[in-house]
Amino acid sequence: MPVKSGEEVLRTCRSDPGLTGIPIIVMTQDNEAEVASIRAGADDFIKKPYNMPEVILARCERIIDLYEKKTLIDSAETDHLTGLYSGDFFFEYIRQIEHFGAGPMDAIVLDIEHFHLINEIYGRSEGDAVLKSVASAILDELGENFGIACRMSADTFYIYQTGLDDYTGLVKRVTGKLEKVLSTPAKIRLRIGINKDVDKKDSPETWFDHAKLACDDLRRDYTKTLSYYDSRLHDEQLYHERLIQDMDSSIKNHDFVVYFQPKYGISGDVPHLKSEEALIRWKHPELGMISPGDFIPLFEGNGLVQKLDRFVWEEAGAQIARWKEKYDMTVPVSVNVSRIDIYDPKLEENLLAILEKNGLTTNDMLLEITESAYSDNAARLIEVVNSLRDKGFRIEMDDFGSGYSSLNMLTTIPIDVLKMDMKFVRNMLNDDKSLKLCELVMDISKFLGVPVVAEGVEEQAQFDKLKSMGCDLIQGYYFSKPLPPEEFAELIEKEKASL
Ligand code: C2E
Ligand code: MG
Ligand code: MG
Numbered sequence: 001m002p003v004k005s006g007e008e009v010l011r012t013c014r015s016d017p018g019l020t021g022i023p024i025i026v027m028t029q030d031n032e033a034e035v036a037s038i039r040a041g042a043d044d045f046i047k048k049p050y051n052m053p054e055v056i057l058a059r060c061e062r063i064i065d066l067y068e069k070k071t072l073i074d075s076a077e078t079d080h081l082t083g084l085y086s087g088d089f090f091f092e093y094i095r096q097i098e099h100f101g102a103g104p105m106d107a108i109v110l111d112i113e114h115f116h117l118i119n120e121i122y123g124r125s126e127g128d129a130v131l132k133s134v135a136s137a138i139l140d141e142l143g144e145n146f147g148i149a150c151r152m153s154a155d156t157f158y159i160y161q162t163g164l165d166d167y168t169g170l171v172k173r174v175t176g177k178l179e180k181v182l183s184t185p186a187k188i189r190l191r192i193g194i195n196k197d198v199d200k201k202d203s204p205e206t207w208f209d210h211a212k213l214a215c216d217d218l219r220r221d222y223t224k225t226l227s228y229y230d231s232r233l234h235d236e237q238l239y240h241e242r243l244i245q246d247m248d249s250s251i252k253n254h255d256f257v258v259y260f261q262p263k264y265g266i267s268g269d270v271p272h273l274k275s276e277e278a279l280i281r282w283k284h285p286e287l288g289m290i291s292p293g294d295f296i297p298l299f300e301g302n303g304l305v306q307k308l309d310r311f312v313w314e315e316a317g318a319q320i321a322r323w324k325e326k327y328d329m330t331v332p333v334s335v336n337v338s339r340i341d342i343y344d345p346k347l348e349e350n351l352l353a354i355l356e357k358n359g360l361t362t363n364d365m366l367l368e369i370t371e372s373a374y375s376d377n378a379a380r381l382i383e384v385v386n387s388l389r390d391k392g393f394r395i396e397m398d399d400f401g402s403g404y405s406s407l408n409m410l411t412t413i414p415i416d417v418l419k420m421d422m423k424f425v426r427n428m429l430n431d432d433k434s435l436k437l438c439e440l441v442m443d444i445s446k447f448l449g450v451p452v453v454a455e456g457v458e459e460q461a462q463f464d465k466l467k468s469m470g471c472d473l474i475q476g477y478y479f480s481k482p483l484p485p486e487e488f489a490e491l492i493e494k495e496k497a498s499l
Helices: 006-015 033-039 053-077 087-099 115-122 124-144 168-181 204-220 231-252 292-302 305-327 339-343 347-357 371-376 378-390 407-412 422-427 432-448 460-469 485-498
Strands: 025-028 044-047 105-112 147-153 156-162 190-195 226-228 256-265 272-284 288-290 333-337 365-370 395-400 417-420 452-455 473-475
Touching (some): 006 025, 087 147, 105 204, 124 156, 204 226, 256 485, 288 292, 305 347, 339 365, 339 371, 347 365, 371 395, 407 432, 417 422, 422 452
Parallel strands (some): 272 333
Antiparallel strands (some): 105 156, 105 190, 256 272
16 A cells, blocks of 8 residues: 555544445455554454455455444434434343343433424424434433433433432533524423432333323423422322223213303393303212313323213213203203314214214204314314314314414314403403403404304403403303203203293
C-alpha cells in the first residue's frame, strides 16, 4: 500500500459509520501484524503466501455470512430511528441482566404529550428530530447510570436503570436537549412515570405496566411531569380491575339502572319539558353507588363502554315506549354515544333495531356525541353522523367547548343541537371570560341555526342570565337532578297537566 499503511486504512474504515457493515480481512506477509490488525478492527487475518486458496475462500464466505446475520440481529434489536433497543429485545435483555442479579432497579416510562400534533403541525421530520433528541438525552443519562432503554411505541420510551433518588435532573436534561433541537417554539410536555425499586417477584412487563400507570396518571395533572407508582395507584388499579370484572354480572343482575334528567325549553314565559337525557347509574351490591365519572372513562379506555351504551339505549328505548303509550305524548330521550361506538359498523343497525323493537321513530331518540370525539377522526365521524342523519336521527354535540373543535370544523360537521360544556355555566357569573364564552357559544349556535342546551344550570341567576342571552334549553339541578323512571314520570304528568 503505497500511501497509507494497512493499519491506517483499517482505522479509517472502522471510524466511518457508513462502513461498519463491511467485514475486513487483513492479508499480509508481516507475521507481526496480526495482533495490531485485530486490535484496529480487522475481522480476520490471513498470512501470505496462500497455500490453500479454497480454505481462504471458505473463511471469506464464513465472515460475510456472520456479518449478514449480525446485521439482521442488529435490526431486530434496535429501533432504526433512535438507535435504542426495540421493545422485544429490551425485555429479553432485562431478563439476562436479572439472570446475573442486578440489585435495586427502577422502571421508567417516558411519554411525549400530544406527539401526533407535533407531526401534524410541524411535519414528520421535526417529529423525528424530537424523538431522536429524547433518545439521545436518555443515552446520555444511561452513560452516567447503569441501565438500558428502548422506544416502546411511537412516542413512548422505557428505561430500566439503577435507582436514583431524584429524577428532576432527567427531566431538565431531556427538556434542555429538546429546546436546543427544535427549530419551532413548540412547548413540549413530557410525562414520566417511575416504578421505583421494582418488585423482582413480578415480571418485567408488570414493572413497566406499573410505571405506565403512573405516567398515565399525569394526564389528570398538567402541573406535574413526574409521577411515582405508589399504593394509591395500586389500590386504584385493583378497584378498576374489580369494576371490569363485575360489569357483566351487574348488567345481568340489573345493578345498572338508567336515570333521566329533564331538559326544559325556556324560550316562552313558562318552561316546558322538551326531552331528557338518559344517564347510567351503577348500584353495586358491595361497593355502593358508583358515579359514571368513575367507570365510564375506564370502560371507554378498554372498549367495554360499548356494551354498557347498548344496555342504556335498550333500557331508555323501552322506557320511552312505555311513557309514550301511557301518557300519549312524546318526550324524546337523548342517549350518550361514546367515541368508540362511532367505529362500530353495526351502530346504525343496532340503534334502528332498538327503535323498531319498541315501536319508536328517530324522533323519539336523539344521540349525544361528545365534542372530543370530533377531533379524534373527523372524517370518519362526519361519515357516520351524515349516515345517521340520513336515517332521521338528530345529533347533539355534547360538552361543546371542552375540546379542540375549530370554527372551521363546525361548519363541516352536521349537527342538530349544541350542548354547551358545563364549566362555562359554572363560572359564568364570577368569571368574565366564561361569560364571554357562553355568549360566543350562543352566537355560534345562531350562525349554525341550531338550538343550544346549557348543562349544569343550578341557580336562578344562571337561569336568568342564560334566558336573557337567548339560550333555548336548560338541563341542570335548577330544574331537577337525574331521576329514576318512577320519579321522572311525575315530571311528565305535571307537564301534561300544564298543557
Ligand atoms: P354528560 O353526558 O355531559 O352528562 C351530564 C352530566 O352532568 C351528568 O353527570 C349529570 O348528572 C350532570 N349534571 C346535570 N346537571 C347538573 C348540575 O346542575 N350540576 C352538576 N354539578 N352536574 C349536573 P353524570 O350522570 O355523573 O354523568 C357524567 C358523564 O358520564 C356524562 O356527562 C357522560 O359523559 C357519561 N355518561 C353518563 N351516562 C352515560 C352512558 O349511558 N353512556 C356513556 N357513554 N356515557 C355516559
Ligand atoms: Mg351527555
Ligand atoms: Mg355534557
